[in-house]
Amino acid sequence: MKAEDVRDLFPITERWLYFDAASLSPYCTPVVDALKAFSVERLDFASLYYDRWYGEIEDCRRLAAELINASPEEVALTKNTSEGVNLAAGLVDWRKGDEVVVCGCDFPTNVYPFLNLRRRGVAPRYVECRDGMVAVEDIEAVLTERTRLLSISHVLYGSGYRLDLREIGRICREKDVLLHVDAAQSLGAIKVDVKEAGADFLSAPGYKWLLSPLGTGLFYVRKEHLEGVEPPVVGWLSVNEPEKLDTRGFELLPGAARFEAGNKNIGGFLGMKAALQLISSIGQRQIEKRVLGLSEALADELDRSGLKVLSHMELEHRSGIVCIEKGKLTRGFLRKHRIVATIRRNLRLSPHIYNTEEEAAEVAGTLSR
Template sequence: MFIFGLFLMLTWGHMLATDCRTALLFSKTEAYRAIFPHLQHQLYLNHAAVSPLSSRIVRAIQDYLAERSEWDVENYTTRLLPTLHSARQRVASFIHCEPHQLAFVPNTSYALNILAQGLKWQSGDRILLHEREFPANVYPFLNLRKHGIEIDFVSSRQGQILLDDIEAKLTPRTRLVSMSYVQFLTGFRIDLAALAELCHRHGALVSIDAIQALGAMPIDFKRSGIDFLAAGCHKWAMSPMGIGIMVMTDALLEQLETPFVGWLSVEDGWDFFNYGQDLLDDARRHELGTQNWIGLVGLNEAFAMFHELGSETIAEKLLLLSSHLCQRLQEEGFRTAFVAEKQHCSGIVSIQGLDNPSAVQQQLMQAHIEVSTREGLLRVSPHFYNTIDDLEQFLAQLKAIVQPKPIYR
């Protein structure tokens, strides 16, 4: 009897602690809803496409533009360089890389082209990709076929990419494996450390497209063991369009050729006529010229907010939301694109089996609820400031639009 009573006490204690933690988590993120004015007009669940800009970011950009317009017009040293330094430090510490390993780029595609064009290839080398990868992580490598590079594709099983299937596709000539951390279509999240260990054991480098994870799921570049990471910042990273990051290990930095150079690729770009300068010895050599300063100002403010929250808080809230949504969808008779353990889930939940997902999306939009359709799936992607009530509002409207098909077991 005593043991049973102790068991009940421990169980209730665990449940109470979990409930308290959840309440604190929602309380911490709830405060940030005030800086997203779009919430007054719509329910936005489409962060896997593009995120709304917070009022903090808008204000930071407006201040910068006013300064450039009225006061300190050539504010390169007084405003821009400090912003660049701050942004580099904030992003680097958030994803656990060294600042010198990080370069700011226009987008994911640009970064992946730097990798594709910078590696020293030999005819017959092979690259392994996922068969339903976002095109930004495909075309830069397909472009190498003209040099005799072979491209292999690995399939997924019920929305999941299995390490055993990746290993079966690796050959002695596989030089590079390029995957998304989070798949844009299904939301499947791969184990970066396990992927890196597997590929390195077979002599292949690992490149990661992290656009669907940066600002949503924790990234520890150093501990993961991956070699290269690229991510645009206009989705979960909640920054303006046209700004992204590229990160590489020191070993890859030494190995990678520099396919494009500009006046800021060298040690002192302001020593204009000294054409004999060496390139910078870090990732900044790939920042060729004038930056997207509006993008950087916004990114700097976005990552200030992320540091306030912490990557673990953001991820925990998102996984709680996606878990709730998956469970409720199943209860209501809808089918998700994949069912997996928590470590493979993300902020994306995609619904399959709808007869006309585009029509459903349009009707949701008329009800001021924004999601997206991708390849026959209805994709739902809340962010940390969304709530359970938001998801229930979405579900109620979805049920009003479409009658779910029964799930036979």
């Protein structure tokens, strides 16, 4: 399937100019079909289908692992990005006096769990943004001999600036610093390869660019970090042979599934499986080409319409996010003209594979009125 051919799978495009994937992607029909099927199966069969559902969830894990070039054993299925970031913060053997580096303009999800380490004597250090970007040399300059971990977003939520993960990973390896990547604004739109990036940990939600239900996400942990680690949370499904119900002791699962302590959001992950199958059928490289092409077309149309584009549009730093000065634009104006986007300090537009160049031109023309 080609990226350009999926528009009919997204009924929302018939009613709205939807440019808000960076906030919440709309459902596609395969995801809705999966959710409906689960609801009917629970209605008619309930616990009789547990084994089948959990088998399909393992298919979801496999698809998620393939997407980021990891093994299924290195992937935990999570509720959201926050759960993954907290796992990353909890899996490091911190010592008093250690430092963790975070980004001053990052989303709080990727900062608060590390600030919470202050109570353990871990000091946060910040790499700051300049003109909506984070320079690799600024990252390198803030790393010290006490830095244990760098946590950075692949794409900055407030500007759309895409960082060079390969170069950042190289620097971290040279300085013996662990790397956690928040892929909330890239995974599903931009190709992410954890091996190429040299990432130790990665967190991402399902509900943005991965086209999946709320309450789904994934957490990657490099296999070597699973050895001898004590999970911050343990439950009856964290262990081998959980049905033994042994209260005298337990043996943890060998893979990242040990971090999934209890019953899962079954319907959500069956929907995520359907979304990942769609992404796989198109191909991540084709999706990236399409999304970056749409964001370029959108930025060009906005610029021609006299609107100030704030995002860095060089190919190596481009993402699916295009930000402009909001001026006097309001949510009410956007709603009146059927445009869905995010207004905070600026106006953030984020096209995905269901959008078109014609929509980009219409949005730009409307916003410039």
